[in-house]
Amino acid sequence: MPTHGGDAVDLEAMSALERYKFLTATVVPRPIALVTTMNAEGLVNAAPFSQFIILSASPAILGIVSGRHPDGTKDTHSNILTRREYVINIVSEDMAQLTQDCAFPFRPEIGEPAHLRIATAPSRIVSVPAIADSPVAFECRLSRTENFGDTATLIAGVVVAVSCRPGLVQGHRVDHAALRPLGRIAGRAYCRTGDVITMAEACDAPFSGLARG
Numbered sequence: 779m780p781t782h783g784g785d786a787v788d789l790e791a792m793s794a795l796e797r798y799k800f801l802t803a804t805v806v807p808r809p810i811a812l813v814t815t816m817n818a819e820g821l822v823n824a825a826p827f828s829q830f831i832i833l834s835a836s837p838a839i840l841g842i843v844s845g846r847h848p849d850g851t852k853d854t855h856s857n858i859l860t861r862r863e864y865v866i867n868i869v870s871e872d873m874a875q876l877t878q879d880c881a882f883p884f885r886p887e888i889g890e891p892a893h894l895r896i897a898t899a900p901s902r903i904v905s906v907p908a909i910a911d912s913p914v915a916f917e918c919r920l921s922r923t924e925n926f927g928d929t930a931t932l933i934a935g936v937v938v939a940v941s942c943r944p945g946l947v948q949g950h951r952v953d954h955a956a957l958r959p960l961g962r963i964a965g966r967a968y969c970r971t972g973d974v975i976t977m978a979e980a981c982d983a984p985f986s987g988l989a990r991g
């Protein structure tokens with residue numbers, strides 16, 4: 779059986795950091811969850827997570843993956859375990875710099891929204907506020923966490939409420955041109971999603987009679 783034919787990449791020969799960089803530079807583009815959390819004292823934290831996935835639609839369960847800081851668990855992860863509530867804020871293009879700024883490894887006693895003057899707004903159900911300018915805010919309750927490998931933890935949260943910027947959503951349909959979601963490439967490189975291509979529907983002659991059911 780012929781192999782793929784490309785250059786073999788030896789993941790085992792890489793350091794853990796190189797492997798992380800390689801994987802996050804090839805599994806692209808990724809959506810970004812700007813996650814707001816609150817510590818036991820009520821300090822609001824915000825940090826971006828691009829290892830971000832829809833785990834289930836019914837019920838709605840969203841997942842983020844938190845790695846470990848060199849000095850331990852990330853504030854987002856600790857706060858979620860403490861309060862069991864958090865908000866996943868979707869990031870639009872105009873939020874790119876504040877998203878990058880929120881990734882700075884601030885000491886735990888520094889709350890990014892207050893320090894960086896990012897406005898927050900009360901959520902509908904959870905005690906943790908949302909980012910005021912975010913186009914979509916998913917209020918989440920911790921469902922469970924699962925560790926993978928040496929340093930990664932999947933944090934799964936059930937969505938208990940959603941708020942969208944006025945005019946963005948009609949029923950279940952989302953105006954993507956208005957949403958202008960930001961994607962992550964790698965490092966400090968991001969992408970816009972303005973250049974959309976739409977395929978022909980795969981239902982005509984070559985496919986007729988081949989659909990299941």
Ligand SMILES: Cc1cc2nc3c(=O)[nH]c(=O)nc-3n(C[C@H](O)[C@H](O)[C@H](O)COP(=O)(O)O)c2cc1C
Nearest residue numbers: 825826827828829843844845852853854881882883
């Ligand atoms: C766009 C972007 C996406 C990121 N995605 C992740 C991620 O998926 N998982 C992760 O552990 N760290 C990720 N980081 C790094 C964290 O945001 C960073 O470690 C941050 O300091 C964590 O903050 P906290 O300690 O307040 O939770 C990302 C950084 C950026 C800029």
